[in-house]
Amino acid sequence: MNWLERLVEAFVRWVERCIPAYDPQNWADGIQFTNNCYNYACAIRTDTWAQPGRATGHMYSFPIDCAGIDAAARSDGLRPLDCDRGCGCRDCCYKVALAIAPGEVYNDFNWYRLDRDGYWSHKPGWTVTNLDNSGNPITDPRTADRGPYTVFCGCYCVCQGQVTIS
Amino acid sequence: MSEPEQNAVVVFLLVYSGRPDPSWPLDEGGIGNVAARHADVRGRALRVPTPPARLGYRGFRIENRPRVDRLPPVLLVGGGVVVEATEKGDSEAWADVAGLESWLLDEARSRGHDQLLREAGAPVRPDEPQPA
Numbered sequence: 001m002n003w004l005e006r007l008v009e010a011f012v013r014w015v016e017r018c019i020p021a022y023d024p025q026n027w028a029d030g031i032q033f034t035n036n037c038y039n040y041a042c043a044i045r046t047d048t049w050a051q052p053g054r055a056t057g058h059m060y061s062f063p064i065d066c067a068g069i070d071a072a073a074r075s076d077g078l079r080p081l082d083c084d085r086g087c088g089c090r091d092c093c094y095k096v097a098l099a100i101a102p103g104e105v106y107n108d109f110n111w112y113r114l115d116r117d118g119y120w121s122h123k124p125g126w127t128v129t130n131l132d133n134s135g136n137p138i139t140d141p142r143t144a145d146r147g148p149y150t151v152f153c154g155c156y157c158v159c160q161g162q163v164t165i166s
Numbered sequence: 167m168s169e170p171e172q173n174a175v176v177v178f179l180l181v182y183s184g185r186p187d188p189s190w191p192l193d194e195g196g197i198g199n200v201a202a203r204h205a206d207v208r209g210r211a212l213r214v215p216t217p218p219a220r221l222g223y224r225g226f227r228i229e230n231r232p233r234v235d236r237l238p239p240v241l242l243v244g245g246g247v248v249v250e251a252t253e254k255g256d257s258e259a260w261a262d263v264a265g266l267e268s269w270l271l272d273e274a275r276s277r278g279h280d281q282l283l284r285e286a287g288a289p290v291r292p293d294e295p296q297p298a
Contacts, residue, residue, distance in 0.1 A: 037183045049186055064185075101221075106285030109184040110221060124183045126227075127219035135218065147221035148287055149183075 018092035018160060022115040024128035032126045040123035041096040041111035042078075042163050052076060052109070055166035064107045066100055066153035073098070077163040078156040083142060087157035096156050097141040099149040110149045112141040113158075120144070173232050175200075179274050180224040180244065181286040190277055192228070200228060201236035203264035207248045211261040217245035223288035226270045243267045 001009075020043050027040060034047040044050070053059040053072025060068040074080065078096070079087075087093035095114040101107060112122045120138035121130040130137055132144035142152050174191035181187060192200065217224070225244015230237040242249035242257075243266050251257040274283060 051184070101285075103285035105281045106181065106222075108182045111184070122183070124219050124221045125180050125187075125224055129219040131218065133220045133222070148285060149221050 015089060016116050019094045019116045020113060022117055022119065022121050022130055024121075027123060027128045032123075032128070035123075037109075037111045037123045038165060040121075040128060041113040042076075042158050042165050043113070044163065044165055046166055048166055050165040052165075055164045062107065063102075064100060064109055065102070066098070066151060069098060069100065069109050070153065073156060076165050078158055081155045081157050083155040087159070091157075091162070092160035093157040096158050098153040098156065099141065099146050100151040100153055101148045102151050103148060106148055108149070110146070112138065175234060175237065176229045176231065177270065177273070178227040178229065179279060179282075180227055180242075181222065181282060181288075183221060187227075188274075188277075188279060188282070190273075196273070197234060197237065199269060200241070200266065201234075203266040203269065204237065204241060204248065204250075206264035207260045207262060207266065208250075211248075211263045214247055214259050214261050216249055216257065216259045217247050223283060223286040225267060226274075243270055 027035065031045060031047065034049060035045050036049045038050045038052060039046055042050070051059060052069050053075050056075040058072050058075035060072040070080070081087060081095065083097065087095055097112040097120070099110050099112070101110070110122060110124060112120045114120050115130070119130045120141050121128060132138050133147040134145040136145070138144045146152070175197050176189050176191055178187045178189045225242060228237070228241040228243065230239050233239070238250045240251040242251055243262065246262050246267065247259050248262045248266055249257050249259045271283065271288065
């Protein structure tokens, strides 16, 4: 390996230090029952089944829609982002995405996160997976089979030390 | 999670990802019903793979908080499968030949969750394929 390859590899490792690895085993052993998709996307364990906005006094209201969860998530410190762009290298950040189930009664949100391996993963209920509802690896949550979470809201950056959830 | 009775056998309807799932306590008759079907499943069925994680309806979790002798600590029921799980995540999966999921779906509907189940993509009967 020449000096240029070593330099590139070092740079890639430096960028990747901020991006979570796909780690379903770290969301098992009992804690999967007290931490939800928002905990998983933010990579913060609270054991409270975290709700957007609750930690910062801007809990969303019902019915759940993109605007309500967006305001709550921004209040918690998530930064909105064009899904076709990255979070940059200035802060230590990684990308997450939000989708909504807009049913009259079945009204919910689901968060995805982009892992170091280039695939998106999420925690639908109690199990972490990087597959969509058709069993395919999630390369883009906008086009993945999201089941009843038919409304895609957008992407955000989660930056180290700048997000508070409960 | 929702705030169920601390010392009861509690059923969680597994539908949500972000919000807490609906739940309700099982009475003595319900516990007996689940225990009988669980024993039937364990006695007769072959072991099968655990259903994959997915958005929408996934099934039920029965949490045996008071440690009733007739039930394991945790039962997961859905997709035609009964999974006996420990709180630490070990599990065994069995084919639901005793109609446990069907009975739980009827229970959920009787508690007013009919529209929720429909919108979440639950089967009318568990042996019907779920929507893609």
